[in-house]
Amino acid sequence: MGKIYVNNMMFYGYHGVLPQETALGQRFNVDLVVEVDTKQAGETDNLTYSVSYADMYATCKRIVEGEPYKLIEAVAERIASELLAEYALIDVCHVKVIKPDPPIPGHYHSVAVEITRSRQ
Incomplete structure (x- = not known):
């Protein structure tokens, strides 16, 4: 087995629970293994x-x-499930979705969710 890494992909999306997140949008980074x-x-x-x-x-x-989601957990889940469905060669998929600028007062760092999904 081997691992393929696609790191620090940057996108702009409208995911979040707070109204300003879905109205204004924000950057999201994705790391994929x-x-x-x-x-x-x-x-x-x-x-x-x-x-x-x-x-x-x-x-x-x-x-x-x-499509906007409330949770980055849902974004990660969708990425993993689609990659496993689209590419028969992928046995295991690790997805990390990073929200670099969460709207948390006094918080100036990122938050992230990382999941691992496999065919089994």
Whole structure:
């Protein structure tokens, strides 16, 4: 097995519980790690035996910039379930959704949710 990392993808979405989050929107970052059998791709240098970074990015972009959710847990869940459904080569999917500027008084750092989902 191998791992493919797609780190620090940045998007603009309208997810949140508070009215200003869904009205104004905000930045979201996504880190993605997928576990794939990379042996054949490495031996053949053929993308057919791996998963395209660009395609995974496009899936994450469509979800984060699409339908608004109240919770970033739901955003992460949707990303994981769609990646597992779209790419048969992915065995395990780790998704971290980061909200860099949460509207918490006196809080000037990020919050995040990280999940792991697999085919089993």
